Amino acid sequence: MGTKPKLKVNWPALPNSVRVEAEKIVTDLLNKTQESELILESILSLGRSREKELADPVADGAVYTPYPVAEQLVNHIDLQAGQSVCDPAMGAGVFLIAAAEKRFHLGQSIESIAKQTAGADIDAVSVEVAKLSMQLWSWLRGTTVVSFDGLVCADPLINPPTDWVESFDVIIGNPPFLGQLKSRTTRHKNRAEQLKQIYGKLATQYVDESALFLLASLNLVTQKGTVCLIVPTSIFGAASARPIREHIDEVMPMSGLWVGGRNVFTEAKVDVLAPILSSQRKTSVHIYFQKPEMSPTEVKRGNNGSWGAILANALGVPSIDAVIDKELQSEATVTADFRDAYYWLSERVEEDGFQTDRKKIGKLATVGLVDPLTFNHGKKEVRFAKKKYLEPVVVIENNPPNNFSGWLKRRRVPKILVATQTKVIECVVDEIGDLIPSTPLIIIEPTDPNKVWHLAAALSSPIGAAWAASEAAGTGLGANTVRLRASQLNLFPLPEIGSEWDTAADLAHSIQIDGGSEKTFRDFGLVINRAYGIEDDGLLQWWINRLP
Ligand SMILES: C[S@@+](CC[C@H](N)C(=O)[O-])C[C@H]1O[C@@H](n2cnc3c(N)ncnc32)[C@H](O)[C@@H]1O
Structure with missing residues (x-):
């Protein structure tokens, strides 16, 4: 049995179920009796326990991502060792663990990964769960606990930490989906006003919160960086998101698209996609599917470069290169x-x-x-x-x-x-x-x-x-x-x-x-x-x- 390293966590803030599970993981890590993959599984389940504690995850926009999906997306963006990664609405940190795993297996040291990992959430409890999970992960993959000080309680749409501006190679995650046509998820008037002040005409009244996260990510990523966020498919067609789509297309066009479908989350049947944005404008877009039986493909941007057209092409609709009068x-x-x-x-x-x-x-x-x-x-x-x-x-x-x-x-x-x-x-x-x-x-x-x-x-x-x-x-x-x-x-x-x-x-x-x-x-x-x-x-x- 090894010596117990100190975890930098606000234990009283954690839900009881998470504390109990974490103690078990600590024992497994000390005893080194469990296989590491099983311990990783247990670390990931801390997030699921946190999610279960939430009264209404859908209304809070807090439906967490299954780990295999986070892994898929980390692979599609071709994350490299040495790159910095941020999840602006990290929940319990599932994307940050997937990104840490990838960079660790590519040879990056755990200390360096910790320095190059950032995340935020408005829910202070989720932030504590994410910090705990990342520290347990560092212990699992290394010899001792490394702290992850870049995980903070913040609202990056309104007040991103000042050192975040244009500083990440990769922004990845699954921000809250808060549709503005349902009373359960509409934003408060004051918040709508604040968003208008920051994003101007792009923050239209009915735009889903997730589209605003895409927009905000453009300010957080480095010039050559990549943004990949899971969003509801509806923002590809919604009139309220059109100004954001057009702005993004100018600044950081889509170079890839992950098509998730309706069965990504167990708690919510919502059709989702993840656009992959990068500064290089390419003539075609790489398409990846969540379903393993569907092979990746490529579609031409064509004359009609709208997001809806790219998705339609990905789903087998021929592209339209017609003479339009x-x-x-x-x-x-x-x-x-x-x-x-x-x-x-x-x-x-x-x-x-x-x-x-x-x-x-x-x-x-x-x-x-x-x-x-x-x-x-x-x-x-x-x-x-x-x-x-x-x-x-x-x-x-x-x-x-x-x-x-x-x-x-x-x-x-x-x-x-x-x-x-x-x-x-x-x-x-x-x-x-x-x-x-x-x-x-x-x-x-x-x-x-x-x-x-x-x-x-x-x-x-x-x-x-x-x-x-x-x-x-x-x-x-x-x-x-x-x-x-x-x-x-x-x-x-x-x-x-x-x-x-x-x-x-x-x-x-x-x-x-x-x-x-x-x-x-x-x-x-x-x-x-x-x-x-x-x-x-x-x-x-x-x-x-x-x-x-
Ligand atoms: C859909 S969940 C996903 C969490 C995590 N990225 C995942 O994929 O498992 C979205 C998270 O965003 C948080 N959230 C909601 N509004 C936020 C905001 N304005 N700023 C930061 N986080 C927010 C919620 O508390 C929730 O944890």
Whole structure:
């Protein structure tokens, strides 16, 4: 049995469970009876015990990372011996242990690792657990205890320790995810104000706390350093994080991306990613997956270098290098209906053929009736307001209330109806203004009604599907479901005017009127791709496979 070295820890601050486990580890280290890997396991479990003590880890943004995940990320950033590492929201220090292990096995001394390890947490108890864990680790790998004085109780978003500025080779970790759309995790008004003062316009009202940690890390890392933080996938698509994404892209673009998926944490089912940022701007991005069965790959940044597009490419959506002339908003108005209209409609829908003295004003269109360039009215039974219909029509009293008569008038015009939550953009044309849409269909009204088939052809195109999948990839739904909002569709890319777009518009028209087969869709896809300047068979085949 060796002599017991002194641990620099505030023991009374530690939870009882952690103290008991730590004493057991100390005994194992003194007796040298346990295998070192088992002792490492026990050191790592101190963090899990701390996490269990927290009343609501999700609301505190304190869901700890499993050690194998921290190890994976440390390997992906290619951490070298001699580099300094900081976790700005370290919890019990799992990333710091993974980083210490890596540098130790590369030959760096424990004393030097201790000097080059920094971390912060706002929770003083977690800081004590992290200090304890790191000291026990140093004892395990060395001959005695080395203290880790760079671990502090601080909020690096507001008050980073002064000696932290631009001083770390690597910033790594899993900062708190505090979504601002849920009351459980919204930040206090004073804090929001402080963040605004520090980060200006980048600290938008609804931006997730984790995106701010990415931003703050840019000030802490050295010029040639690396930042790698686990974040919720939603910040890749959220409008509130767009200013931060664009700023980061300018200063420290993504050179790698780790795709975690939804099963990284046991306590919270949240889809996560870890962008790897470095100062060198590269034409491609390395992609790593948490799932071992998925091999690493590389994706080109392409014209559309948005984070959503990079993720979509990583998930198999072809990249879009199309000739884009305009956005949809310059040729049409895009709107979504309001819930009230749905409730009003729900009392005025009947099966066709049964109306008596009231006025039939048009066919009801629902998401379930819309397939790509196919309107299934009368062909497919559909549910609306808990009832089933084959040919639902809207029947109204002679004088509908004012607000609805105005709404109806605006709806009874030539338009395109777009279904959401699909695998490609599914839309149909209503040339004569005969269809009454119900939410959540999106309504596109062309400025020039003669262009309605052109716009429908563009929306229904393979490019349209790839664009929508890229937009959707960043929402956390994955790239397999296209969920579009009207505001996103405003930015839909349109091709250049020309004979190919004209032909595609004619083909779209004949598919909707006469019905489509795989061949007609393929012919349509080829022509509209050419209108976008694309000759790529891969995109066409990807789109065919996604068609319902
Ligand atoms: C998601 S946990 C992850 C902890 C650790 N990095 C891990 O991966 O296991 C986030 C940690 O951030 C801490 N935290 C929350 N807000 C913070 C802030 N503003 N500054 C520093 N730490 C914060 C929480 O106490 C929690 O320990």
